Amino acid sequence: IGPEGEPRGFTANSFTSVSLDPPLVLVCIAKKALGHPVFSTSKCFAVNVLSEEQRAASGVFASKSQDKFSAVEWRFGPTGSPLLAGSVATFDCDMEQLVDAGDHSILIGRVREFSHNSSQPLGYCRGAYVSLGLSQEALAAAPPDMEVGAILEDEGRVLFFETADGFFELPAGRGLGPPGDTRSLRGRLAAKAIEAHLGFLFAVWDDAASPSRTHVYYRGTVDAPHSSDHQVRLVDIDRIAGLNIADAAVRSMLARYVRECREDAFGVYVGNAVEGEVRPLAKPAAMNTSSPGQQI
Numbered sequence: 001i002g003p004e005g006e007p008r009g010f011t012a013n014s015f016t017s018v019s020l021d022p023p024l025v026l027v028c029i030a031k032k033a034l035g036h037p038v039f040s041t042s043k044c045f046a047v048n049v050l051s052e053e054q055r056a057a058s059g060v061f062a063s064k065s066q067d068k069f070s071a072v073e074w075r076f077g078p079t080g081s082p083l084l085a086g087s088v089a090t091f092d093c094d095m096e097q098l099v100d101a102g103d104h105s106i107l108i109g110r111v112r113e114f115s116h117n118s119s120q121p122l123g124y125c126r127g128a129y130v131s132l133g134l135s136q137e138a139l140a141a142a143p144p145d146m147e148v149g150a151i152l153e154d155e156g157r158v159l160f161f162e163t164a165d166g167f168f169e170l171p172a173g174r175g176l177g178p179p180g181d182t183r184s185l186r187g188r189l190a191a192k193a194i195e196a197h198l199g200f201l202f203a204v205w206d207d208a209a210s211p212s213r214t215h216v217y218y219r220g221t222v223d224a225p226h227s228s229d230h231q232v233r234l235v236d237i238d239r240i241a242g243l244n245i246a247d248a249a250v251r252s253m254l255a256r257y258v259r260e261c262r263e264d265a266f267g268v269y270v271g272n273a274v275e276g277e278v279r280p281l282a283k284p285a286a287m288n289t290s291s292p293g294q295q296i
Helices: 036-041 052-062 136-140 185-191 237-242 248-263
Strands: 015-019 024-030 044-049 074-076 082-084 089-101 104-116 123-125 128-130 147-154 157-162 172-174 196-206 214-222 232-236 267-272 276-280 288-290
Touching: 024 036, 024 044, 024 089, 036 104, 044 082, 044 104, 082 089, 147 185, 147 196, 147 248, 157 237, 172 185, 196 248, 214 248, 232 237, 237 248
Parallel strands: 147 214, 196 267
Antiparallel strands: 015 024, 024 104, 044 089, 074 082, 089 104, 123 128, 147 157, 147 172, 157 232, 196 214, 267 276, 276 288
8 A cells, every 4th residue: 555545556567475484475576666665664554466357457556557456356454455356365464674785675565464265366377368277168169978067165065966876976967068058067067056167177087997988077165055965965075075966086086186185285296097197286295196085
């Protein structure tokens, strides 16, 4: 916030975590930036990690516009810094330290409040915006025998369909499909009046019994269903291991999901129902090759 109480902001191309204890993050700002005098003397600042839907905001805050905040919805955070609505994550920070670094200044912030959701983050590489997940538009044109499913979470619970014989299944269908196609994933969800939001790709594997068939599963979120359909169940993540799930590959995939939720570090499994590798998304780590019982 500027000296006259006005919100100030810029699009940063350098941001990282620094420390867990105490919780510190850093962001860099060019000394020639118009906002440098304000940020270098401020007692607090906030970092907003943009979602794919906030591409326009990225452009506005990278510009020299005098009234950037008129183009976005925002609110004051606990420190008084501006937080952008719809961000994937927000870090509201007190200024811990200002470090001189060549033609930039490094702002080190002590995190006072943090929030996040499962939206797709906005990516930028080599002068262009990029998508960090498998294109859902590409899936829409995929072969109709491809199974597309989703692990949909709502406040620590995962959505399942319970069958008449007591088995639990994740929502899945033949292709991503439109809501009107009752065989597709979107169609099955629409038929039960379920509002879902697909995010990151989580697993892709070839069917052992039918090698030409591929299974694709996303992570995502779901608004708590208000359906009277007795098949719809929201199960606490800690109870998933005890569910009666017929498909061994799906059981293994869910075991990895539970583990990675606890670690808050997700990857993407690519392979088949026998072996493959988990490619980390959140943290640099060695790729793992193992049986589906361990890593799908």
